[in-house]
Amino acid sequence: MKDKLKPYILLSPVLLIIALVFLSGIIMAIVQSFGYFRVAGLNEFTLRYYREVLGSDSFLSSLSFSLYTSLVSSIVAVIFGVLLANTIAKYKNGNNVIKYLYGIPIIVPHIVSVLLVYNILSNTGVLPRILYGIGIINSASEFPSLLYDENGIGIIITYLWKEIPFVAFTTYTVLARISDEFLEVASDLGATNKQAFFHVTLPLLMPSILSSFIIIFAFSFGAYEVPLLLGPTKPKALAVQAFIEYSNPVLENRPYAMVINVIITFISFILASIYYRLFQKIHKY
Amino acid sequence: MLVLSIFNLTACGKGKIDESDIFQKDFEELVEEARGTTVTFYGWGGSGQTNAWIDGYLTESIKKDYDIKVKRVGMNMDEILNKLLNEKQLDVEVGNIDVIWINGENFFTARENDLLFGPFTYKLDNFNKYIDENSLDIRYDFGYPVEGYEAPYGKAQLVMVYDSEKIKDPPENYRELLELAKSNPGKITYSAPPDFTGSAFIRNIIYDIIGYESFTNLELDEDVVRNIIKPAIDYLRELKPYLWREGVTYPSDVALLNNMYSDGEVWMTLDYHPNSPYGKILTGEYSDSTRTHIFENGAIGNTHFLAIPYNAPNKKGAMALIDYILSVESQASKYDPNIWGDLPVLDNEKLSEDEKKIFSSIKLGEATIPQDILFQNRLPEVSAEIIPLIEKIWIEEIPGE
Numbered sequence: 001m002k003d004k005l006k007p008y009i010l011l012s013p014v015l016l017i018i019a020l021v022f023l024s025g026i027i028m029a030i031v032q033s034f035g036y037f038r039v040a041g042l043n044e045f046t047l048r049y050y051r052e053v054l055g056s057d058s059f060l061s062s063l064s065f066s067l068y069t070s071l072v073s074s075i076v077a078v079i080f081g082v083l084l085a086n087t088i089a090k091y092k093n094g095n096n097v098i099k100y101l102y103g104i105p106i107i108v109p110h111i112v113s114v115l116l117v118y119n120i121l122s123n124t125g126v127l128p129r130i131l132y133g134i135g136i137i138n139s140a141s142e143f144p145s146l147l148y149d150e151n152g153i154g155i156i157i158t159y160l161w162k163e164i165p166f167v168a169f170t171t172y173t174v175l176a177r178i179s180d181e182f183l184e185v186a187s188d189l190g191a192t193n194k195q196a197f198f199h200v201t202l203p204l205l206m207p208s209i210l211s212s213f214i215i216i217f218a219f220s221f222g223a224y225e226v227p228l229l230l231g232p233t234k235p236k237a238l239a240v241q242a243f244i245e246y247s248n249p250v251l252e253n254r255p256y257a258m259v260i261n262v263i264i265t266f267i268s269f270i271l272a273s274i275y276y277r278l279f280q281k282i283h284k285y
Numbered sequence: 286m287l288v289l290s291i292f293n294l295t296a297c298g299k300g301k302i303d304e305s306d307i308f309q310k311d312f313e314e315l316v317e318e319a320r321g322t323t324v325t326f327y328g329w330g331g332s333g334q335t336n337a338w339i340d341g342y343l344t345e346s347i348k349k350d351y352d353i354k355v356k357r358v359g360m361n362m363d364e365i366l367n368k369l370l371n372e373k374q375l376d377v378e379v380g381n382i383d384v385i386w387i388n389g390e391n392f393f394t395a396r397e398n399d400l401l402f403g404p405f406t407y408k409l410d411n412f413n414k415y416i417d418e419n420s421l422d423i424r425y426d427f428g429y430p431v432e433g434y435e436a437p438y439g440k441a442q443l444v445m446v447y448d449s450e451k452i453k454d455p456p457e458n459y460r461e462l463l464e465l466a467k468s469n470p471g472k473i474t475y476s477a478p479p480d481f482t483g484s485a486f487i488r489n490i491i492y493d494i495i496g497y498e499s500f501t502n503l504e505l506d507e508d509v510v511r512n513i514i515k516p517a518i519d520y521l522r523e524l525k526p527y528l529w530r531e532g533v534t535y536p537s538d539v540a541l542l543n544n545m546y547s548d549g550e551v552w553m554t555l556d557y558h559p560n561s562p563y564g565k566i567l568t569g570e571y572s573d574s575t576r577t578h579i580f581e582n583g584a585i586g587n588t589h590f591l592a593i594p595y596n597a598p599n600k601k602g603a604m605a606l607i608d609y610i611l612s613v614e615s616q617a618s619k620y621d622p623n624i625w626g627d628l629p630v631l632d633n634e635k636l637s638e639d640e641k642k643i644f645s646s647i648k649l650g651e652a653t654i655p656q657d658i659l660f661q662n663r664l665p666e667v668s669a670e671i672i673p674l675i676e677k678i679w680i681e682e683i684p685g686e
Contacts, residue, residue, distance in 0.1 A: 039398055122545075123550055124549065232684070
């Protein structure tokens with residue numbers, strides 16, 4: 001009994017703070033999203049703000065923009081991340097430099113990645129300059145506009161640069177532990193490399209692929225700085241829109257910001273629960 | 286934020302400082318009592334020049350003259366406000382901020398929620414001696430009455446920054462701006478609201494078309510505002526196809542716009558600090574041919590202020606510091622473009638000849654418009670509550686396909 005409780009007691013100071021910050025924040029957001037915000041003189045619970053936000057075109061386009069950029073970037077990142085990890089794992093005993101090199105983007109903050117992408121891809125960036133230098137384009141304006149566009153290409157590229165290594169990192173640790181014997185057995189039984197990858201390696205990787213997918217998706221879905229700096233003026237990502245509403249000097253406007261925040265949180269919760277269910281199913285491997 | 290406030294609560298307890306004597310005492314007595322204390326100065330910390338002025342000139346001089354120690358904490362105004370708002374909700378009577386750098390919508394929010402101490406400015410020697418209390422930009426802060434709850438700190442004014450080698454005749458009004466954009470498609474743009482500077486530029490355009498008088502005593506209603514600014518919105522729509530990226534998208538931040546200007550991607554940028562473009566020529570960020578310009582009908586300007594939170598632990602020290610900032614020496618040192626370049630708030634009429642000389646002897650640089658011309662062409666800001674409405678209408682009507 002005592003031993004069972006011990007870890008909880010040891011963890012309790014940390015858990016208490018996490019719970020306090022987390023729960024108080026979420027509870028306050030939910031309460032304010034229903035229009036109860038005493039400081040601003042709002043004392044009634046109402047669904048009005050949800051109705052207004054969910055019924056507005058700008059919210060819906062923000063929602064689909066956020067879903068779109070984070071889904072595309074997360075899916076592509078997972079695919080390339082797994083391929084990268086697989087490639088690195090093949091050269092397990094070979095070049096060690098790569099193993100460390102690919103981890104660099106993980107520790108670079110998002111805001112710095114934004115700067116890198118901006119420096120390379122803006123119309124006066126490094127890439128258009130090189131293309132201009134070797135005569136492929138004749139002026140900076142001929143370079144396709146990759147940043148600030150409604151397709152969110154700049155945002156997606158920034159996330160990919162950060163997330164591919166992250167996926168590779170999480171899957172590589174699993175890959176490195178998968179015994180070569182599995183693959184040897186598979187090929188002894190007549191499996192091609194491709195078959196061995198899809199039927200042996202991939203299923204073993206599935207839990208870590210899923211968890212990294214959920215992590216990067218939830219992160220990019222709620223992220224602020226990347227879409228703020230590289231996104232189009234319209235539609236704005238949800239987090240950016242939420243912050244604009246939040247900084248409105250008229251405090252009575254605060255519930256709108258909180259409605260958006262609660263929706264972001266809600267979607268992340270749904271994702272987490274899907275992940276939890278899937279994880280239990282997949283874990284049998 | 287909440288946790289921080291909870292820690293404050295437990296750390297400081299609910300002790301109350303007796304400050305009933307502040308309003309009875311002479312200012313000299315207050316300064317005397319503030320000797321040897323520390324004043325915490327919270328405000329936006331994003332500019333190296335500004336921080337260097339506070340940490341350097343201000344901290345050293347007031348230490349020498351009043352024996353007051355200044356502790357600067359860089360924090361965005363909205364975060365400071367949320368901190369105070371949380372403290373208010375939790376009844377924290379002794380906070381840890383003495384002076385805040387504030388203006389506009391934040392002052393509005395702070396006053397509406399009783400977050401400030403005051404009125405206190407009538408107690409300050411230098412305020413009474415040098416400030417023209419009746420001038421519009423001292424009496425009102427973005428249309429909201431100041432009523433002694435904040436003292437002026439400095440002034441800013443919106444200027445257009447352009448490359449005189451590429452633009453020979455800078456636009457004198459909105460019509461010429463349209464002509465300029467038409468003959469140089471893709472070379473002009475402005476930063477998108479809620480960026481502070483881009484938002485001010487849009488208001489300046491609105492003023493130029495419908496006059497700033499249209500905003501006095503305006504009802505706070507989206508439809509009213511939408512109706513009044515319609516000619517300006519129509520104009521911005523007409524301008525849109527000739528802007529950078531056909532006006533579909535806009536730089537999200539004025540820093541980005543400045544960067545695009547340095548790179549030559551656009552030919553014009555904006556600055557709410559009339560002195561800072563010259564500083565950027567000196568650092569090599571802008572070309573030597575960079576100049577600043579304002580419309581013939583004037584440029585929007587605002588005053589930034591200093592206030593004291595309701596729960597400031599050292600109100601006497603805060604008042605001494607604010608008074609010190611209102612001195613001729615402090616204001617002049619701040620005005621020097623090599624130091625900060627912030628426009629002074631003192632009334633020229635109230636300065637002695639010698640004091641006037643201190644200001645006129647400061648070298649401004651050829652890219653900078655002198656303060657007397659700026660002040661003659663200064664237009665007031667609209668009320669803080671209207672700004673988000675204008676921004677909302679702009680977002681709905683202008684960007685996008």
